[in-house]
Amino acid sequence: MKSLLIGLSAALTFSAAPAGMTPPSIDAFLRQALESTGLPGFSVVVTHNGTIVHAAGYGHDSAGDAVTENTPMRVASVSKSFTAMAVMTLVERGKIALDGPVAAQLPGFRMADPRAAKITVRQLLNQTSGLSDTTVDIAAVESATSLADYTSRLAGSELRADPGTRWEYCNVNYDLAARLVEVASGQRFGDYLRDRVFGPLGMKSSAVSDQVVKPADGHNSIFGAWLPRPELSGFLNDSGSGGVITTAADMGKWLIAQTGDGRPLVKRKSLDVMHTPTKIRDYGMGWGVERDTGLLAHSGNLFTYNAVEAVSPKTGYGFAVMANGAALTDDTYTIMKGLVALTEGRTPETPGGDRQLFELVLGVLALVAAGLGAVGVLRSRRWAARRSGRPWLRLVPPLLPAAVLAAYPDLVSFLMNGRTVTWAQLTYFAAPLSITLVVAALSGVLVTAARIRVLLRAR
Template identity: 80%
Template sequence: MKSLLIALYAATAVAAPTPAMTPVAIDTYMRDALEATGLPGVSVVVTHGGKVVHAAGYGHDSQGRAVTANTPMRVASVSKSFTAIAVMTLVERGKIKLDEPVAAQLPGFRMTDPRAARITVRHLLNQTSGLSDTTVDIRELDSSTSLADYTARLADDGLRADPGTRWEYCNVNYNLAARLVEAASGQGFGDYLREGVFGPLGMKSSAVSDQVVKPADGHNSIFGAWLPRPELPAFLNDSGSGGVITTAADMGKWLIAQSGNGHPLVKRQSLETMHTPTDLRDYGMGWGLDQETGQLTHSGNLFTYTAVEAISPKTGYGIAVMTNSAALHDDTYDIMLGLTAMSEGRTPDRPGGGRHLFELVLGVIALVALGLGTVGVVRARRWAALRTGKPWWRTGLRLVPMIAPAAVLAAYPDLLSFLMNGRTVTWAQLTYFPAPMSITLLVTALAGVLVAAVRICVLRWGGPGRSSSPAGPLRAPVPGRN
């Protein structure tokens, strides 16, 4: 694998840009993408070798200001590649030992699980430490006030697997790595990034704190309407897993450096180490590898922002797409794939439609549930009349489909957590970009519970206006009579 990457890096130096990847062509594609996706705002940068081909912004922020290449946005987990290179700069200086235990290099790091003493720095960056959302208290960690506080709160947590034996995506790995940068450098993580990464690259509008760089307001899509919302409170400032705020213009400088051009932050060997996947997963250090194309990518998803970065050692192109919004469908990745196709001389697919389709289907389901619920309540007496004299358990079975959505709603966060391989999901999170799905489930559950409750009341007590006559509304119908 390493020889493949070296060959691809070598090809970068001689790769020629395809005619299609001109600023005009990219701009045309992006304007079409903005129209097709309906995103409130998006910024993009495309690099080739050591040059920026095109950097621009499209759409508007919540204040009606035009999004430009200099509009700051949160890039979420794209931050991990920045944390990884910060660590590697200290590895090259002998301040951090990549294959030595973290516990021996990070004062204050301890866990109840004795296996944690075997976690190395490489394990953290490769996401193979054994740390998991299922074995640490993510809610407690999200209320941390600093990386030191965050690290201390891990003391009563454990591991899911032996270090080095299982790949699992877990933000704790990169927040520990950020704390390690602080311990090794004697500086705050944000200060070290500013002086050791952002500064040397000329990324003047980048930071890991919204107290330093104010990002554009984020948005959520609620059945097609974009609503501006503050990002969900969590451990974001100085976070190594998702704290970076940057611009398309700055990301251009970053992509050039990650492609092995421009200002070298680390030696070529260190860059290759970051980009080389493990045997457990096609994931290096803050970068995933597409085995078919050789393209390196990493996406980022917060609750009101999405982003993606990609570099292709084969073609020499780098791409970053950032939006001030989050929805059930990630349009940034589709846009990146379209730009990748252009860079390879292929015709890109028109992005968009995924969010519209998902939310349309969910909206229709909610309206149907509301309609069926109304009919169910109106026809409660007729239903109860048909159930009179029937065994109670048969009546109970008839009610199960009505209350099933409520049972799903009660288990909603845990169910999604299971489907996401144990990633922690909270009720607060479900009110952000998953809101259309949450609203649909809530409407369906309430409609079902209301119908079941009304039918039980009518069956048991007859409900308002019940007749005392044997021929009243609860009397079973007589065959042959109108």
């Protein structure tokens, strides 16, 4: 009788779904996505009305084993929605005051900026606290050994804006929120998530420590070839901003909770608070909100992993896509949007292609730069024999790539709206671009050195 009821429930679920939204159609789209994106592997879950419609893995891990719905992966900033949920469970229990100052609830939190005393818990979760990568020593906090240590390292930092007046994406907000969970609950952050979030939902393969759940190795794409690499070291274990390791199967249970189905972790009112954007930005608490469609979504990008989660209040569908690879483009988001299209009866676009094109262009540019460098060195005597212009000024153009390379991290940080980007990070997801720039800079320096040598000998 029980199996009959389950089968009837599934039949009712699929009968209400769009004609193109069936497990075979989802599987066909995802197999096409694996081929078109060239990702080493990814896992996917789709939920609807409290039911897991599809959960599977595609591709392989670094050992050559098939990725499945039970393959653990880091989900990076998707973790923020879990941290927000942990905070809201404590808000409902009266342990945290959502609109109370963080400083009054978190011993050890102080900053050089007196405005920090006015930051509220809500502003941390909404990313409107005034905290910024540009005014915090990110390298110092990411080398912390615990959330308590992390919090203490903010003592010399300042805010970029008055609390509540500016939205700026900053991981510090969510690592402070995780520390607040520890103080309010009396448990380590990872233990609290296990007991109050993962555990109640049955997410048995989820944690915020690679000592508890070992994630699959991540990869970087270098001129089209996926190479397995260990994730860049940093403050990952127990991190509230990006530490969660989970599986597609577990994410299905999480998405069902986010749509208000299944076992509730918080009241519907608290879910609505987390899903509602502020007046400043289309961002709730660990969820971005598309104003035109209402789609709730949040991406996660580390240096060898990409992930995305989404919930459609309009259709009741939930989606999660997690990849064990990171490159200059994020294909998990385009795969998710294709799944959304399927649920709405639209034909999804074929994801992928951009990475291959970008890296092909960069590879060609690197070869051209190396070739021009070799030609420039060989023709340095001919260059010096020219009488037009001042020879010392003509030495400048080949050095322009070296000047760009010197400012490379700062330029990328500027393009990423002030997010701090380091040299080490640029050797991961941006490796093809970094290699091309290094080749161009080195070629220019060698050409310049050869020309200077010829000029000095001619004197």
